Structures are given as C-alpha cells and as structure tokens.
Amino acid sequence: GAVVSQHPSWVICKSGTSVKIECRSLDFQATTMFWYRQFPKQSLMLMATSNEGSKATYEQGVEKDKFLINHASLTLSTLTVTSAHPEDSSFYICSASLEGNTEAFFGQGTRLTVV
Amino acid sequence: AQSVSQHNHHVILSEAASLELGCNYSYGGTVNLFWYVQYPGQHLQLLLKYFSGDPLVKGIKGFEAEFIKSKFSFNLRKPSVQWSDTAEYFCAVLSYNTDKLIFGTGTRLQVFP
Numbered sequence: 459g460a461v462v463s464q465h466p467s468w469v470i471c472k473s474g475t476s477v478k479i480e481c482r483s484l485d486f487q488a489t490t491m492f493w494y495r496q497f498p499k500q501s502l503m504l505m506a507t508s509n510e511g512s513k514a515t516y517e518q519g520v521e522k523d524k525f526l527i528n529h530a531s532l533t534l535s536t537l538t539v540t541s542a543h544p545e546d547s548s549f550y551i552c553s554a555s556l557e558g559n560t561e562a563f564f565g566q567g568t569r570l571t572v573v
Numbered sequence: 574a575q576s577v578s579q580h581n582h583h584v585i586l587s588e589a590a591s592l593e594l595g596c597n598y599s600y601g602g603t604v605n606l607f608w609y610v611q612y613p614g615q616h617l618q619l620l621l622k623y624f625s626g627d628p629l630v631k632g633i634k635g636f637e638a639e640f641i642k643s644k645f646s647f648n649l650r651k652p653s654v655q656w657s658d659t660a661e662y663f664c665a666v667l668s669y670n671t672d673k674l675i676f677g678t679g680t681r682l683q684v685f686p
Binding site: 490492494499500501502503504507551553555561562564565566567 | 605607609615616617618619622663667672673674675676677678679681
C-alpha cells in the first residue's frame with residue numbers, strides 16, 4: 459500500500475512555543491490530506507481537511523489560528539501548533555488519500571507534549 | 574450531523590473465541606466503510622473496506638465484515654481470535670457528500686491465551 463510518513467514521531471516543547479509537524483506521501487500524490495487528533499484511549503477526531511494549493515477546511519471547534527495547516531505540494535502537508543499550551547498535548551495523526559473516494563493511508567503519528 | 578458509533582468499548586476474549594464488533598453510522602447517501610486496526614505502539618492499518626458489490630467483505634488476518642444498508646451497520650467479525658489480535662479497532666465511514674473520513678470511538682480488544 460501507499461506510504462505516508464510523519465515527522466517528528468514525538469516532540470516536547472515549552473509552553474508558548476510553536477511546533478511544526480510534517481506529513482508526506484512518499485510514493486503517491488495526495489490532493490487531500492487529513493489531520494486528526496487522538497486523545498488517550500479515545501478515537502481520532504478530525505481537525506481539518508487539507509487540499510493542495512488552497513486553504514484548509516477546519517472542523518467545528520478547531521481554532522484555525524492555533525492549528526495552521528499548509529499544503530504546499532501534492533506530497534507535503536504541515537500542521538503548526540502555534541503558542542502551544544499543555545492542553546494541546548496529544549497524538550496528532552495525518553492521513554492522505556489517492557484521488558477519489560478510496561482508502562486513506564495514515565502516518566505513524568506525532569506525540570506532542572507541551573511542558 | 575454525521576456520526577459513527579461503536580457499541581463495544583472494551584472486549585475481553587479468550588483465544589479461539591468468536592468476535593463481533595458493532596458499528597453503526599448515521600449518514601444519508603453513498604458511503605464507503607472501513608475497519609482499521611491499531612496495534613500497541615503502531616499506526617493505523619486497514620483491515621478491510623467496503624465500496625460496493627458483495628456486502629460481505631473479507632479482509633486481512635481472517636477478519637470479515639458485513640454491510641447491512643437497511644440497518645446502517647458494518648459489523649466486524651472473526652470466527653476465532655488469537656492473542657495477536659489484541660489491539661484497538663476503529664470503524665470509519667467516508668461520505669461521498671462531505672469527502673471526510675469519520676471514525677467511531679474505537680473498541681479495545683484484549684485476547685488472553
């Protein structure tokens with residue numbers, strides 16, 4: 459299957475700083491990428507849908523100024539958590555789909571800890 | 574609003590027992606349905622998917638699922654579980670209308686030898 463790589467796998471940052479997470483589709487072009495957040499022992503919550511070359515579409519309740527998403531190319535989307543706070547600590551997962559309504563391929567996730 | 578619900582939050586079984594995990598969704602229109610598995614410390618992997626055709630789909634590792642359109646359900650089954658099936662299982666639905674993949678709350682399966 460297609461491979462999606464996420465970097466970094468884990469990051470610890472100080473409160474008030476910003477953190478960038480990268481999501482790359484390694485062997486296919488992804489017109490659409492999705493960003494999820496997973497709280498401990500809970501399901502994946504869709505944060506936003508990222509389309510190449512256009513603004514991301516955020517789900518209700520997700521602050522777009524706090525979670526900046528950039529999808530500059532067909533193989534790369536980035537999520538920047540700005541002015542991070544301890545409550546932003548979570549597991550962030552990206553996924554990418556081939557064109558059309560096909561299965562999504564997931565990155566390995568990024569564990570963010572804000573201290 | 575679209576939603577996906579999984580009835581079993583935590584399931585504990587002995588090896589060789591049969592498994593059925595429930596999944597219901599609330600959508601109108603055409604959907605694609607998925608079951609993903611997340612083994613401890615690993616990322617999500619696709620178990621099986623339904624797009625169209627035969628509503629009984631077979632996936633990897635002996636898993637299968639049945640799509641019942643009238644019940645908006647897509648239950649996951651395995652006739653005989655193994656210790657290595659211990660993992661978190663997520664049902665997900667992709668709506669053609671919204672193009673978003675929405676996950677259920679997940680079911681934690683523990684299999685004891």
